[in-house]
Amino acid sequence: xxxxxxxxxxxxxxxxxxxxxxxxxxxxxxxxxxxxxxxxxxxxxxxxxxxxxxxxxxxxxxxxxxxxxxxxxxxxxxxxxxxxxxxxxxxxxxxxxxxxxxxxxxxxxxxxxxxxxxxxxxxxxxxxxxxxxxxxxxxxxxxxxxxxxxxxxxxxxxxxxxxxxxxxxxxxxxxxxxxxxxxxxxxxxxxxxxxxxxxxxxxxxxxxxxxxxxxxxxxxxxxxxxxxxxxxxxxxxxxxxxxxxxxxxxxxxxxxxxxxxxxxxxxxxxxxxxxxxxxxxxxxxxxxxxxxxxxxxxxxxxxxxxxxxxxxxxxxxxxxxxxxxxxxxxxxxxxxxxxxxxxxxxxx
Amino acid sequence: xxxxxxxxxxxxxxxxxxxxxxxxxxxxxxxxxxxxxxxxxxxxxxxxxxxxxxxxxxxxxxxxxxxxxxxxxxxxxxxxxxxxxxxxxxxxxxxxxxxxxxxxxxxxxxxxxxxxxxxxxxxxxxxxxxxxxxxxxxxxxxxxxxxxxxxxxxxxxxxxxxxxxxxxxxxxxxxxxxxxxxxxxxxxxxxxxxxxxxxxxxxxxxxxxxxxxxxxxxxxxxxxxxxxxxxxxxxxxxxxxxxxxxxxxxxxxxxxxxxxxxxxxxxxxxxxxxxxxxxxxxxxxxxxxxxxxxxxxxxxxxxxxxxxxxxxxxxxxxxxxxxxxxxx
Numbered sequence: 282x283x284x285x286x287x288x289x290x291x292x293x294x295x296x297x298x299x300x301x302x303x304x305x306x307x308x309x310x311x312x313x314x315x316x317x318x319x320x321x322x323x324x325x326x327x328x329x330x331x332x333x334x335x336x337x338x339x340x341x342x343x344x345x346x347x348x349x350x351x352x353x354x355x356x357x358x359x360x361x362x363x364x365x366x367x368x369x370x371x372x373x374x375x376x377x378x379x380x381x382x383x384x385x386x387x388x389x390x391x392x393x394x395x396x397x398x399x400x401x402x403x404x405x406x407x408x409x410x411x412x413x414x415x416x417x418x419x420x421x422x423x424x425x426x427x428x429x430x431x432x433x434x435x436x437x438x439x440x441x442x443x444x445x446x447x448x449x450x451x452x453x454x455x456x457x458x459x460x461x462x463x464x465x466x467x468x469x470x471x472x473x474x475x476x477x478x479x480x481x482x483x484x485x486x487x488x489x490x491x492x493x494x495x496x497x498x499x500x501x502x503x504x505x506x507x508x509x510x511x512x513x514x515x516x517x518x519x520x521x522x523x524x525x526x527x528x529x530x531x532x533x534x535x536x537x538x539x540x541x542x543x544x545x546x547x548x549x550x551x552x553x554x555x556x557x558x559x560x561x562x563x564x565x566x567x568x569x570x571x572x573x574x575x576x577x578x579x580x581x582x583x584x585x586x587x588x589x590x591x592x593x594x595x596x597x598x599x600x601x602x603x604x605x606x607x608x609x610x611x612x613x614x615x616x617x618x619x620x621x622x623x624x625x626x627x628x629x
Numbered sequence: 630x631x632x633x634x635x636x637x638x639x640x641x642x643x644x645x646x647x648x649x650x651x652x653x654x655x656x657x658x659x660x661x662x663x664x665x666x667x668x669x670x671x672x673x674x675x676x677x678x679x680x681x682x683x684x685x686x687x688x689x690x691x692x693x694x695x696x697x698x699x700x701x702x703x704x705x706x707x708x709x710x711x712x713x714x715x716x717x718x719x720x721x722x723x724x725x726x727x728x729x730x731x732x733x734x735x736x737x738x739x740x741x742x743x744x745x746x747x748x749x750x751x752x753x754x755x756x757x758x759x760x761x762x763x764x765x766x767x768x769x770x771x772x773x774x775x776x777x778x779x780x781x782x783x784x785x786x787x788x789x790x791x792x793x794x795x796x797x798x799x800x801x802x803x804x805x806x807x808x809x810x811x812x813x814x815x816x817x818x819x820x821x822x823x824x825x826x827x828x829x830x831x832x833x834x835x836x837x838x839x840x841x842x843x844x845x846x847x848x849x850x851x852x853x854x855x856x857x858x859x860x861x862x863x864x865x866x867x868x869x870x871x872x873x874x875x876x877x878x879x880x881x882x883x884x885x886x887x888x889x890x891x892x893x894x895x896x897x898x899x900x901x902x903x904x905x906x907x908x909x910x911x912x913x914x915x916x917x918x919x920x921x922x923x924x925x926x927x928x929x930x931x932x933x934x935x936x937x938x939x940x941x942x943x944x945x946x947x948x949x950x951x952x953x954x955x956x957x
Binding site: 426 | 685687692743774798826
C-alpha cells in the first residue's frame with residue numbers, strides 16, 4: 282500500500298467541496314470551544330490552583346479532533362486518550378460534565394472516578410474508553426471493530442493516539458491484527474512531534490508514521506498540515522468511507538503541534554523557538570476563521586459573540602463543578618463489579 | 630455412581646462448557662493462539678471451529694496484548710469473548726490490558742461500562758516445563774481489584790465455573806491447571822452452574838481447616854485421607870475464586886476447627902495463602918488455637934529437573950506434615 286498525501290485545502294477550493302455553511306460554522310465553533318475550555322483548564326491549574334493531578338491539553342491540535350469526528354457518524358465508536366478533552370467536546374460531550382470530572386465531582390462524566398485522563402469516556406456519545414497508557418487504545422479498538430464486524434453493523438471504530446504510541450508494542454500488535462482480520466477501524470495518529478520531551482526524529486525509525494500504517498496493508502493517508510481542519514476532514518471522510526465499505530482498516534497521520542507542553546505543568550522548553558513560532562503562525566482556528574470570513578460565512582462580530590457565549594458557559598461550568606458534591610466514599614464499591622458483595626472485611 | 634453423572638476429563642469438561650455456552654448465546658466468541666484449526670494446544674477448544682464457524686472461533690497472531698485488548702473492546706460492545714492466553718507466563722505480556730484496563734474500566738468510568746469477558750489461561754507446574762512455562766502468578770492479581778480470578782480444581786468445577794464465568798458481567802481471569810487436564814472426575818449430565826465468588830467445602834471435618842485452590846485441592850484431599858488414618862478429621866476448603874475472596878466460609882470453618890493450614894502453588898512471599906492467613910489473623914485471631922501454617926512453593930523460580938520440581942511443589946505429604954506440626 283502507498284500513502285496518499287492530503288494537502289492543505291486553499292480557500293478557493295472550498296465551494297467546490299459542496300459542504301454546507303452549517304457544517305463549516307459548526308467545525309469552527311467546536312474548535313473554539315475546545316480552545317477556550319483548555320485555556321480555562323490551564324488557568325484553573327496554573328493561576329487559580331483549583332485543579333490537581335495531570336492534564337494533557339489539546340491546545341493547538343483542535344483541527345484533528347474536529348475534522349475527524351465531523352467525518353464520522355454519531356453511532357461510530359471513538360476510542361480516546363488521556364489527551365481527550367478535545368475528542369469529547371467535538372463529539373458533543375457537555376463542557377459542564379467534563380469540567381465537573383476534572384474537579385473530581387459526582388456530576389462529572391465518570392462521577393469523579395476518572396479525572397482528566399478519562400474524562401472523555403461517555404458511553405452515550407459512543408466513547409466507551411479513554412486510556413492513560415500510551416498505545417493501549419489500539420488493541421482495545423480491535424475488539425470494538427471485531428464486535429461491529431461480527432454483528433454486521435455498518436458502524437466503524439475510530440481510535441486516536443499520538444506519535445509516541447507508534448513505538449509501542451501495542452501499536453504493532455493491534456494494527457497488524459486489525460489488518461489480518463480486516464476490521465472496520467480508522468486509526469488516527471495525532472503526530473505532534475514530541476513524545477513528552479523526546480522529539481519524533483530521535484525516536485522514530487523509518488520513513489513516516491503513515492508509511493508504518495501502509496506497511497501493515499492499511500489504506501493510509503498523510504495530512505501534511507493537520508492544523509487545516511478541511512484537509513483532516515477530507516482525509517477522514519475518504520478513510521471512513523473506505524472502512525465502512527468493508528475494505529478493512531485505514532490509517533491517517535495528521536501532523537500537528539501542541540501549543541503548550543505535554544502536560545499542563547510542562548513548559549516545553551525543549552522545543553526550538555523557530556519551530557514553535559512556525560506552528561503558532563499556523564494556528565488551526567485563526568486559519569479556518571480567516572477562510573470562512575473571506576467566504577462570507579462568518580463575521581468578526583459573530584465570532585466575538587461566540588467567544589462571549591463560551592466564556593460565560595465556562596464560568597457557569599466552573600461554578601457548578603465547584604459546588605457539586607463528591608461521591609460518598611462507600612458508593613465506590615458499586616463500581617468495582619457489576620455483581621455485588623466484594624467489600625473487604627465485611628464478614629463481621 | 631448416581632444416574633446422570635459420568636466420568637470425564639477436566640479438558641472435556643471445559644470443552645463442554647464452551648460448547649454449551651456458545652450454543653445458548655451467540656454473543657459468545659472464542660479467540661486466541663491455535664484455538665481454531667488446531668483446537669487449542671491442550672485441546673480445550675477442540676471442535677469449536679467446526680461447530681461454530683470462523684466468525685466465532687478465531688486464530689490470532691502471537692500477540693498477547695492484542696488478544697487481551699480485543700477481548701476488552703469486544704466486551705465493551707456487548708459480546709462475551711472467551712480469549713485464551715496459552716500459558717500463565719504469557720499473561721505478563723498482556724498485563725497492561727488485564728490489570729490497567731480490564732480491571733479498571735468499569736470503576737474509572739463511574740460504572741458506565743461493563744466488561745463481560747473471560748481470559749482463559751493455564752499453568753504447567755508439575756509438567757517439567759521449566760522456569761518460563763510453569764509460573765503460577767495468580768496472586769499477582771490480588772493487587773488488582775476489578776478482575777475476578779477463578780481457579781477450578783476438579784472437572785466438575787471446571788465446567789460449572791467456566792459457564793458462570795462466561796455469563797458473568799465482570800471480567801474473569803480463568804486459570805486452569807495443566808496437570809489436571811487429563812484427570813477424570815464425576816460431572817453431571819444435566820446443566821449446572823458453579824457460583825463465582827464462593828468457596829466450596831470439599832470435605833467436612835472438625836480438627837483442622839485445610840484451605841487449598843486449583844491443583845492443591847487434590848493434594849489437600851489426599852492429605853485429609855491420610856490424616857483420617859491417624860484419627861485427624863480435616864476440613865478441606867477449595868477457594869475456587871480468589872478474587873473476590875469468600876472469607877466468610879473460611880472464618881466459619883476456623884471458628885469450628887480452630888486450626889488453619891493453607892496450601893497453594895504460589896511462592897510463599899505474598900501468595901494467596903499470605904492473604905488468607907493475614908485476613909484470619911486480623912479478623913479471627915481469637916478463634917485460633919495454634920499459629921497458621923502456609924504450605925507453598927519456595928521463593929525460587931520453578932526448576933526444570935523433574936525430581937527437583939517434585940520437591941519444589943506443594944504435595945499431600947507436605948500438607949500432612951504441616952497439620953502434624955500444628956497438632957503436636
